Amino acid sequence: MSTHEPAQPGPAGPEPVEPEADELHWRRVHPVTPLVRGWAVVGAAIVILGQQSLEGGPRGGLIALLSGEYWWTLLAALAAVALVGWGYSVLAWRMTSFAIGEETVHLRRGILFRQQRHARLDRLQSVDIRQPLVARFFGLCELTLETAGGTDSGVAIGFLKGSDADELRAELLARAAGLKVARAGGAVPAPAPDGTAAPQDAVLPAAPRPDGTHPAPEPGPAAAPGAPVTLEAPQVPVLTVPVGRLIASVVRSGAMITLLVWALAVVVVMFATGEWAVLSASLPAVLGAGGYLFGRLTGEFDFRVAISPDGVRLRHGMLETRSQTIPPGRVQAVRLVQSVLWRGRDWWRVQVNVAGYGGDSEDKNSVLLPVGTRDEALTVLSLVLPDLGVDEPRRVLDAGLDGDSRTPSAYVTAPRRTRILDPVAWRRNGFTVTGRALLLRRGRMVKILDVVPHERTQSLGLSQGPWQRRLGVASFQVHSTEGPVHPEAPHLDAADAARLMAEQARRARTARAAAGPERWMERQGE
Known part of the structure; x- marks a missing residue:
């Protein structure tokens, strides 16, 4: 048996009003882009030609072919493939352009089949800057916008100079936050809801502290008319792995x-x-x-975590570096996981679900902390969920990480009769509810604690197999966006699971109705 109850969505905002496509300022990516992308074709050709030569070439393989009479045929084939690959990359570059509107990012591309993609900034989930190994030699980056439109809903703009990518990321985050960006590069606050003009001195809030509190913002000096104002929000380093x-x-x-x-x-x-x-x-x-x-x-090499008014900033990578910015409120669910081999060091791994990142359970985009101590894992959790809505959050979290049915806590655990279904971890299976989130724990060899903010609950479900029906228990699931986190509390008492489903649906509707706008700077200005 399986039941499913979707959480009621909040009222949809008005569709953004954008100028006509011809009125937008269309820009091309960096002219060296074809050379960077063409290397992928050349590399694939080298691998294929080498494999074919080793398997079907004359005796002696690739070395004999290069030293033989027809060595030039291999080099000519490789050169032809390189010319075709680079030629196609040049055509693709000429047909690729992007434009930034007040509410939307536009991307045109395609040679035989033209495509035009639009990404609404009020649905922006994350902004990533990726720098592959070849692009690093030229100082180029690819900027990717992930939106709440499911898998493959992002817009990738590449390649750009590193400084241009940083400026574009800052501009997009400022627009997504509710700031109006002037053409000269300045930023002014959005008009007030009553239509009154915004003040001349733009006040950007200071970066929040690692504990989630925000220091009081200090207004800066007024910029001269037409003078550029930096859009890059300040950041506070939190930790480095x-x-x-x-x-x-x-x-x-x-x-x-x-x-x-x-x-x-x-x-x-x-x-x-x-x-x-x-x-x-x-x-x-x-x-x-x-x-x-x-x-x-x-x-995950050189993994760094920082916090800013734009959200959580992550930077990592050795051969390919990646800088991620996850705006406030975009994390759908968080998982803290510990394998039995990490238990002696008390290390934990923190993963998140962010709309648009996809469903790969080991997706490197979905890692908030690859490995860290308990204090570091809870610090990172506080960056995306500063207020758990309970008086003693550390006690509740410790009970979720280590506790079981023998430890007194606020967790509702699976009944003793479920030990036949899960003889190892049945004492760990359970849940608790705080004012801001639902916490679900499970697992003994691999300990898992899932945290789902009430307003990010997508839908709820109950499942009950034949043995569960006989024992009067059921498994409770929270359906989140695609990602590595699959919140579940297995083998709960059927009455507890049914009550949790009804109450959590009500909590999700109430929390979503009370949530502020998607533009987080407008929320702070209210």
Whole structure:
């Protein structure tokens, strides 16, 4: 049996009024973009030609082909592919342009099939600046806007100079926050709701402190008419993940243990049978696991967290650097997870659901903290949910991270009769409700605590299998946007689950009705 109750959405805002497309100022991306994108085609061609030469070439493989009479054919084929790839990239560059309106970002692209995409700034979920390895040699970046339109709803503008990408990100975040950006580059506050003019001195709030409190803003001097005003909001560094801890966390991961066990088994079988073919047959699996671990290290290298009026700012990456900005209120759900191999160090990993990032459970965009101590994990949680709505938030969170049914707490836990369904973790399964969020915990070998703000509840569900019906229990789910966080409290008493579903639907409607506008600077100005 499965029931499903959607949370009632709030009133939709008015559609933005944009000028005609011909009235917008259309701009092209950097002219070196074709060279950066063309390298992907050349690299793929080198891999394919090398593989084909090794498999179907003359005896001796690629080296013999290059030293033979027809060596020039391989180089000519590679040059032809490079010319086609770069030529196509040049045409794509000429057909790509973007424009920034008051309420919307526009992107035109396509050679044979023309596309025009629009991203509403009031639906902006995050702004990312990505810098691949080849683009770093030219000082170029790609700017991506993720909107609340599901998977593949973002708009990618690339490539741009690093300074231009930073300025464009600041402008887009200022517009999304409710500031009016002048053509000369200045920013003035949006008009008041009653139609009165905004004051001349724009007051940008100072960056919030790591504990979530906001210092009082101080007005700056009035800018001269026509003078550019910086749009880059100040930021306060919160923490940096040490490289040694990141390496140790990867070594202590389940993927590394699996890789080592698999490699040991292959070596034992190889020496026992004397067949070296076992090594070549196992090579793809080893390369796959090794590639995953290498991606974890390079993708989360030098992970930095900061806070600003624009939201949470993340920066990480070794070969490809990525700067993310998640505006206030855009996080749909948060997960704190700890594997059994991290328990001795009390390390935790923090992941989030953000609309538009997609559903990859290990998506590097959805990591708020790759590995950190308990205090660091709770600090990062406070950046996206400063007020938990309870008098002693640390006690409630500690009970969610470590507690079970034997520990006195506010959590409603699964009944004892569910131990036949989950003999290891049945004491951990439970939930509690605070004034601002719903907290759900589960897992013993891998401890999980999911936190869902009431206003971000998308829909609710109950599921009950045959054994659950016989035992009078049911599993409760909160349906969030796509991402690594899937909030669930398994095997609750059926009466507790039904009551939680009804009350949480009411709380979600009330919280969404009381929530401020999507433009967070307008909310602060009320």
